[in-house]
Amino acid sequence: MSATDRRAVVTLKLATSLDGRIATASGESRWITGQEAREQGHRLRAEHDAVVVGIGTALADDPELTVRLEGFQGSQPARIVFDTHQRLGTDAKLVQTARQIPTILVTAEPLQQRLTDAGVLGVQVGLDALGHVDIAQALAALTELGHRLGRSLDRLYIEGGGQLAASFIAAGLVDRLEWFRAPMVLGGQGRPGIGDLALEALASAPRYRRINVSEVGVDLWERYERI
Numbered sequence: 001m002s003a004t005d006r007r008a009v010v011t012l013k014l015a016t017s018l019d020g021r022i023a024t025a026s027g028e029s030r031w032i033t034g035q036e037a038r039e040q041g042h043r044l045r046a047e048h049d050a051v052v053v054g055i056g057t058a059l060a061d062d063p064e065l066t067v068r069l070e071g072f073q074g075s076q077p078a079r080i081v082f083d084t085h086q087r088l089g090t091d092a093k094l095v096q097t098a099r100q101i102p103t104i105l106v107t108a109e110p111l112q113q114r115l116t117d118a119g120v121l122g123v124q125v126g127l128d129a130l131g132h133v134d135i136a137q138a139l140a141a142l143t144e145l146g147h148r149l150g151r152s153l154d155r156l157y158i159e160g161g162g163q164l165a166a167s168f169i170a171a172g173l174v175d176r177l178e179w180f181r182a183p184m185v186l187g188g189q190g191r192p193g194i195g196d197l198a199l200e201a202l203a204s205a206p207r208y209r210r211i212n213v214s215e216v217g218v219d220l221w222e223r224y225e226r227i
Contacts, residue, residue, distance in 0.1 A: 008143060008153060008155060013177075013180075015180045017186045022190075034216075036216045042067050063093065077101075081103070084108050099118075103120050104122070107124055123141045165194045
């Protein structure tokens with residue numbers, strides 16, 4: 001495989017209840033995991049080139065997606081939002097800080113002028129069969145954008161939400177899992193950490209190998225890699 005064909009390594013981070021839920025039915029999610037797990041999540045952010053979320057997470061949480069650790073002096077990772085129809089508003093923190101920390105929208109349409117004017121970068125790709133942006137095309141386009149910017153986008157860190165996680169897993173493009181489990185149960189009405197994979201047989205289920213388990217405060221931290 002040539003350097004130009006090599007794709008980014010993708011890590012999916014999940015912070016869930018014991019039964020794999022990231023929020024209650026009403027959307028309440030702060031904070032499922034404890035402070036120690038959240039701090040470890042920031043350390044993992046610092047190890048990656050970009051933090052990735054879907055538009056649902058961006059709209060619901062208005063996150064900054066920055067590394068916030070005492071004494072941290074490294075470069076902030078870029079922020080990537082999968083936003084098929086460019087619903088992200090110019091008042092979002094990600095847009096407001098786009099000239100300080102790169103903010104990239106993966107979209108199916110040319111980037112709107114309001115976002116370009118704010119310093120947001122756009123990656124336009126085609127749609128998959130479900131009408132979402134094509135994940136494989138997106139990774140290739142992000143790698144190319146990184147080359148143009150002179151900035152590595154080779155290590156991506158997905159933080160939400162459930163449907164984006166499912167899309168990456170279904171495409172066979174999640175290489176590692178960083179799973180933080182809180183000692184609580186939210187039940188079937190809670191929002192799942194991984195959306196619908198439309199599996200019809202166990203044999204087709206994506207499989208991962210556990211490489212480490214440790215306690216982080218009151219939470220459990222499990223690490224997996226794709227088989």
